[in-house]
Amino acid sequence: xxxxxxxxxxxxxxxxxxxxxxxxxxxxxxxxxxxxxxxxxxxxxxxxxxxxxxxxxxxxxxxxxxxxxxxxxxxxxxxxxxxxxxxxxxxxxxxxxxxxxxxxxxxxxxxxxxxxxxxxxxxxxxxxxxxxxxxxxxxxxxxxxxxxxxxxxxxxxxxxxxxxxxxxxxxxxxxxxxxxxxxxxxxxxxxxxxxxxxxxxxxxxxxxxxxxxxxxxxxxxxxxxxxxxxxxxxxxxxxxxxxxxxxxxxxxxxxxxxxxxxxxxxxxxxxxxxxxxxxxxxxxxxxxxxxxxxxxxxxxxxxxxx
Amino acid sequence: xxxxxxxxxxxxxxxxxxxxxxxxxxxxxxxxxxxxxxxxxxxxxxxxxxxxxxxxxxxxxxxxxxxxxxxxxxxxxxxxxxxxxxxxxxxxxxxxxxxxxxxxxxxxxxxxxxxxxxxxxxxxxxxxxxxxxxxxxxxxxxxxxxxxxxxxxxxxxxxxxxxxxxxxxxxxxxxxxxxxxxxxxxxxxxxxxxxxxxxxxxxxxxxxxxxxxxxxxxxxxxxxxxxxxxxxxxxxxxxxxxxxxxxxxxxxxxxxxxxxxxxxxxxxxxxxxxxxxxxxxxxxxxxxxxxxxxxxxxxxxxxxxxxxxxxxxxxxxxxxxxxxxxxxxxxxxxxxxxxxxxxxxxxxxxxxxxxxxxxxxxxxxxxxxxxxxxxxxxxxxxxxxxxxxxxxxxxxxxxxxxxxxxxxxxxxxxxxxxxxxxxxxxxxxxxxxxxxxxxxxxxxxxxxxxxxxxxxxxxxxxxxxxxxxxxxxxxxxxxxxxxxxxxxxxxxxxxxxxxxxxxxxxxxxxxxxxxxxxxxxxxxxxxxxxxxxxxxxxxxxxxxxxxxxxxxxxxxxxxxxxxxxxxxxxxxxxxxxxxxxxxxxxxxxxxxxxxxxxxxxxxxxxxxxxxxxxxxxxxxxxxxxxxxxxxxxxxxx
Numbered sequence: 001x002x003x004x005x006x007x008x009x010x011x012x013x014x015x016x017x018x019x020x021x022x023x024x025x026x027x028x029x030x031x032x033x034x035x036x037x038x039x040x041x042x043x044x045x046x047x048x049x050x051x052x053x054x055x056x057x058x059x060x061x062x063x064x065x066x067x068x069x070x071x072x073x074x075x076x077x078x079x080x081x082x083x084x085x086x087x088x089x090x091x092x093x094x095x096x097x098x099x100x101x102x103x104x105x106x107x108x109x110x111x112x113x114x115x116x117x118x119x120x121x122x123x124x125x126x127x128x129x130x131x132x133x134x135x136x137x138x139x140x141x142x143x144x145x146x147x148x149x150x151x152x153x154x155x156x157x158x159x160x161x162x163x164x165x166x167x168x169x170x171x172x173x174x175x176x177x178x179x180x181x182x183x184x185x186x187x188x189x190x191x192x193x194x195x196x197x198x199x200x201x202x203x204x205x206x207x208x209x210x211x212x213x214x215x216x217x218x219x220x221x222x223x224x225x226x227x228x229x230x231x232x233x234x235x236x237x238x239x240x241x242x243x244x245x246x247x248x249x250x251x252x253x254x255x256x257x258x259x260x261x262x263x264x265x266x267x268x269x270x271x272x273x274x275x276x277x278x279x280x281x282x283x284x285x286x287x288x289x290x291x292x293x294x295x296x297x298x299x300x301x302x303x304x305x306x
Numbered sequence: 307x308x309x310x311x312x313x314x315x316x317x318x319x320x321x322x323x324x325x326x327x328x329x330x331x332x333x334x335x336x337x338x339x340x341x342x343x344x345x346x347x348x349x350x351x352x353x354x355x356x357x358x359x360x361x362x363x364x365x366x367x368x369x370x371x372x373x374x375x376x377x378x379x380x381x382x383x384x385x386x387x388x389x390x391x392x393x394x395x396x397x398x399x400x401x402x403x404x405x406x407x408x409x410x411x412x413x414x415x416x417x418x419x420x421x422x423x424x425x426x427x428x429x430x431x432x433x434x435x436x437x438x439x440x441x442x443x444x445x446x447x448x449x450x451x452x453x454x455x456x457x458x459x460x461x462x463x464x465x466x467x468x469x470x471x472x473x474x475x476x477x478x479x480x481x482x483x484x485x486x487x488x489x490x491x492x493x494x495x496x497x498x499x500x501x502x503x504x505x506x507x508x509x510x511x512x513x514x515x516x517x518x519x520x521x522x523x524x525x526x527x528x529x530x531x532x533x534x535x536x537x538x539x540x541x542x543x544x545x546x547x548x549x550x551x552x553x554x555x556x557x558x559x560x561x562x563x564x565x566x567x568x569x570x571x572x573x574x575x576x577x578x579x580x581x582x583x584x585x586x587x588x589x590x591x592x593x594x595x596x597x598x599x600x601x602x603x604x605x606x607x608x609x610x611x612x613x614x615x616x617x618x619x620x621x622x623x624x625x626x627x628x629x630x631x632x633x634x635x636x637x638x639x640x641x642x643x644x645x646x647x648x649x650x651x652x653x654x655x656x657x658x659x660x661x662x663x664x665x666x667x668x669x670x671x672x673x674x675x676x677x678x679x680x681x682x683x684x685x686x687x688x689x690x691x692x693x694x695x696x697x698x699x700x701x702x703x704x705x706x707x708x709x710x711x712x713x714x715x716x717x718x719x720x721x722x723x724x725x726x727x728x729x730x731x732x733x734x735x736x737x738x739x740x741x742x743x744x745x746x747x748x749x750x751x752x753x754x755x756x757x758x759x760x761x762x763x764x765x766x767x768x769x770x771x772x773x774x775x776x777x778x779x780x781x782x783x784x785x786x787x788x789x790x791x792x793x794x795x796x797x798x799x800x801x802x803x804x805x806x807x808x809x810x811x812x813x814x815x816x817x818x819x820x821x822x823x824x825x826x827x828x829x830x831x832x833x834x835x836x837x838x839x840x841x842x843x844x845x846x847x848x849x850x851x852x853x854x855x856x857x858x859x860x861x862x863x864x865x866x867x868x869x870x871x872x873x874x875x876x877x878x879x880x881x882x883x884x885x886x887x888x889x890x891x892x893x894x895x896x897x898x899x900x901x902x903x904x905x906x907x908x909x910x911x912x913x914x915x916x917x918x919x920x921x922x923x924x925x926x927x928x929x930x931x932x933x934x935x936x937x938x939x940x941x942x943x
Contacts, residue, residue, distance in 0.1 A: 009334075012330070017614075029627055029668075149404045167431075173721065174667055176665065178733040200327060
């Protein structure tokens with residue numbers, strides 16, 4: 001953010017930035033083994049950018065963790081590796097070996113099973129294996145109804161479960177960071193940011209993002225009312241189905257077979273912002289996983305999903 | 307009045323993004339909460355605000371149509387409450403359990419709304435929402451008038467430092483838009499709130515369900531000339547007074563990547579600071595000067611309240627997390643005793659004498675409530691005598707901390723005057739406190755230096771001081787085993803003493819009964835006496851049921867490292883009741899004795915005692931010998 005010499009009042013984004021930095025420092029000061037969940041999306045990019053600020057001139061005192069489902073867009077993986085290398089950060093990539101052995105994939109097993117095994121179980125494995133006691137996530141409260149209810153420091157029991165009916169009161173900026181062995185805290189520094197805030201901040205701070213967010217001609221298949229990009233030939237085409245080149249972009253990034261593209265001409269950040277302001281659909285609509293059943297995000301979170 | 311976002315954008319093709327961003331940049335932020343009793347329509351109101359400000363996207367609306375048919379309480383109309391009640395249990399029960407945060411914006415402002423639960427059992431969630439809010443919208447159902455929760459929430463809002471109130475008299479359509487009803491409620495509320503010291507109260511008659519006076523003024527109430535709710539929220543002044551307070555910088559984290567850089571990270575909690583300004587370390591009084599203010603984009607010459615910065619001092623001043631950099635001419639209090647208002651959150655009551663962890667924004671220490679001065683009746687603001695604070699109760703207490711903390715009165719600074727209390731065993735956040743003032747007693751009672759050290763006293767006796775804390779059910783064999791051990795140690799020339807729980811109740815503790823409060827005080831006194839004896843170099847054997855983990859933890863923390871040896875005399879309840887050496891179990895089981903551990907009062911077994919004795923089938927002599935061996939191994943004797 002451009003820094004004036006003296007600030008009379010703080011803007012909305014300056015307040016959000018300070019809040020996120022405060023939260024990250026609090027974790028670094030009070031937990032013995034924190035980690036930052038890095039999902040490669042735009043929210044992760046903002047979160048990482050804030051972490052670089054929070055500990056400057058030092059590097060963030062925690063590694064990045066990516067729970068790879070092996071179905072991410074190829075461009076995401078390339079971006080991930082390049083980002084970690086350029087910033088000189090320690091990146092841990094975890095893939096659920098059990099899921100690989102069972103050949104779990106979104107086409108044969110559906111989004112529910114695939115997400116549960118490769119993401120939820122994979123995440124729990126990685127956290128347990130490394131003994132992480134605090135994990136940052138880039139979730140925002142404006143994304144989804146159960147997220148709107150979640151604390152910034154969200155307590156998880158030894159099974160990684162979330163109990164929405166019994167959350168710790170969270171007063172002021174006084175965070176209760178105490179846990180017993182095996183328990184952990186999920187920390188959401190971007191809780192109070194909206195999608196618009198994220199884009200605005202990316203633009204102002206010139207934060208690198210995966211190019212998939214910008215419109216370009218890409219090969220897409222129309223399936224169940226969604227435009228799915230055929231990122232590799234593991235995606236089999238049904239009889240009569242063809243991949244068409246269309247001008248599309250993604251509002252949210254996940255596993256490519258589960259992430260719908262939207263048709264768009266917005267090839268620059270200002271164009272995205274402009275498009276967003278007249279958007280008629282909210283961003284998680286592009287995600288199959290929330291549609292499986294009512295309250296599905298809450299259910300996943302109780303099971304240990306981020 | 308037009309507060310709609312889309313009108314700010316206008317024709318997308320013509321929208322100038324740069325201009326839009328500049329406009330965003332200058333928007334102020336208002337954080338408010340909605341509160342009030344169950345069914346007063348809080349969630350409906352927020353749903354209405356979001357809907358009317360056009361931030362409800364199409365897909366959310368279509369999902370909503372499904373939900374309304376399933377759980378809705380408004381027939382075929384859209385139930386706006388379902389937009390914000392995010393948890394399954396909430397939708398099923400039709401109530402709000404936890405605070406939900408919502409975001410919307412108009413041309414003039416950005417808003418973060420905390421929608422808080424009305425049920426009394428979820429008061430702690432209401433307090434969570436209130437702690438970060440600038441304003442509270444208190445809803446009242448026009449048909450019901452003021453209810454106990456209206457008073458409770460208003461009181462908590464005031465306690466947490468919220469200065470402005472909107473009294474939204476909702477469901478005004480259901481009383482025929484009757485002005486008399488509105489006037490009566492407003493008058494009653496103002497007379498109630500007089501004592502709460504709000505800077506402003508604005509009363510607005512609304513119908514959240516139909517939108518009257520929510521975003522635009524209603525035609526159904528020509529008698530009402532004031533602003534609509536949204537109009538008021540857009541224009542009400544946002545206080546920024548923390549920036550005008552004296553400089554406060556609680557140190558969160560010391561950033562030391564290499565020997566050449568030592569920066570103190572934190573968020574400025576009050577006032578402003580510039581390079582070259584003199585500062586003082588709150589707890590030590592050491593003076594220093596700000597050399598640099600570091601942010602990633604470069605160096606700053608100054609910074610203000612609310613900014614997260616890294617400060618470098620021009621010398622090697624000792625400073626770490628939990629301390630504060632402050633203005634030299636306006637310092638905070640540094641004390642270990644103070645008075646505070648406390649809101650209790652937990653279903654285990656707050657009991658004076660019990661120790662908790664006290665956490666401020668960056669500091670943490672052990673704390674004990676030394677005195678519960680009174681409980682506050684939130685309906686009538688009366689003071690009531692009380693021995694404990696139950697869940698959702700509010701009281702005024704004196705608090706004693708193990709280490710001094712730096713603070714301001716909560717009224718002067720919300721960031722440096724608030725704290726939470728945490729249970730030492732479960733780690734639950736059990737209460738929140740707002741500091742009123744330091745107690746001067748603290749600074750007038752000094753430690754008298756004693757020239758013979760405790761080490762010298764113990765060495766003279768050729769032993770190391772220790773406190774063996776025998777805990778277990780009544781009749782488990784604590785006193786029997788301790789007596790046998792005492793005789794062995796005495797015979798070996800060691801200096802010992804037994805403090806027996808039954809015996810102290812004849813003297814030191816004869817004023818105490820067996821309620822939870824009295825048991826806490828009983829343990830505290832015994833622990834303090836044991837500490838004095840350990841200071842004198844003795845090996846102290848304490849025989850005390852001491853059923854609660856936190857109290858034994860308190861005793862442990864009083865002693866030096868390795869000096870506290872918890873001996874769990876583990877005899878099953880059935881066996882104790884069978885032995886019943888004093889005939890107490892027979893009486894307790896027939897109801898003649900109340901609060902008897904194991905019968906109608908719980909015993910919390912130690913999780914990691916130094917010594918655990920399973921007595922079933924064992925001779926007490928063998929158990930005593932086992933302890934003696936352990937003491938030798940530990941180097942006590």
